[in-house]
Amino acid sequence: MTAQLRSELFKQRTTRTTLGLVLAMVVLVAAVILLHVVALPTQGLTGRQGQLKVLGLGTTFGMIFGSLLGALSITTEIRNGMIRPTLLAMPNRSRVVAAKVMACLIAGAALGLFSEAIAVGMGAAGLAARGIQIAPSVGDFAQLLVGGAAAAALWAAIGVGIGATLRNQVGAAISLVVWLLFIEMTVIGVAPAVGKFLPGASGGALAGAMLQETATYLLVPAVGALLMVAYAALAIGAGLVTTARRDIN
Template sequence: MWWLLGIVLGAYMVFMGVVMGFSLTTDPSSMSGSLGSGATLDGRQIAQTVYTLAVSVGYVFPLVIGALSMTGEFRHQTITPTLLAEPRRGRVLGAKLAVAGLLGTAYGVIGTAGAVLGGLPFLATKGDGTYLGDTGVLGDVVFSVVAIALWCVIGVGLGSLLTNQVAAVVVILAFTQFVEPVLRIGLTAIDPLQGVQKFLPGAAAEALAGSSLYSTSGMLSLLDRGWGAVVLLAYAALFALVGALTTLRRDVS
């Protein structure tokens, strides 16, 4: 499953890179392109938006594969021999988190590279340039990989908390594709809660990456990169800790 989801992620991000690269560089009124809010983007912003697409729309893949690495043990009942071989459950969880970080990094490279390759021809020929020599844009590319890697780690923590594989996947899909997008838009309409959306996991990941479809369009603002990293790491630690203190302490037969 891990390699299948990796292939799908790469293909999906190439497609999204093509779509966004084309749409943002072919606006009839400006070569800078524009998004739905009416905010006109310059060439650098377009490059940042396209290159970080994996964090904005592709993070469900590493999240799912991270969850499957834990829920699969319970679904196929391999958790019993696993814990017989290594009774220290904290070590088992730690090993899975470490491997998820490595696998997530691979997913980050695949997804980010797909977005870059998909959008590159349009940015180079119809836009203001690729901006791959810009240190700020390159930083966004690197931190996009880091953000995707952390999503995979969060998936392991979530899988340790929700061991039913179907339930975990349904929760992931519902939250990432519906709940959080609605919350991010809805919270901005409530004055006392406008800043809360910045601390949602998807928004924190985009803050770590440094750019997103939401922020460059002017629709929503993000935390600073450092705070984005702190919030995303906090989610990873919280899920793993709760899973370790609840599910992984139960008897396994």
């Protein structure tokens, strides 16, 4: 198991995909945070809630890119054929999926922490530059960083599960992004009392922040964490079943 985990971590470090994801994430987070702190009226940026919405954007992007990292870790191998040597080296497919989940939990946490750190750093600097007092407490900032890392890690695990289930690289990536950016946002907008239980909102609950107007609907972090773990377990379970059954031609 540790051998396979080492191999998966090494694969992540030695492919351009990872670097590309990190770069894209950095650019997007920086651009969106900049846009918000520069363009939003002072009114919307004063107060703890308003600022948390903006600072929490790092978690949203951490979850998106974490999920992509997870999905690509398996769908890319299926696409380029690397899955064959991988399975010849380790024919126990469950162990391969488990190693990918663990490697993506680690890498996803790093992505989430990095993303939220950029958001917090740039966001706070931007607010200070506009002379707006920073309202969230030290505890809020700590939760943003730790929760953001945990949310991205768990979404990376979900990504592995979805990737293993759908197997198609583009299909899995689009499904995850569409889910997080459109489906969840729509449900949360229409029915926040239901939407808050969805996996993206549960991840936001870990960080204590969410972009939507309905941030007040966020679950408490412990409930969000439990739900996230359950969602990840479901996705991984589906991925394990699919991977065990399918032929690799």
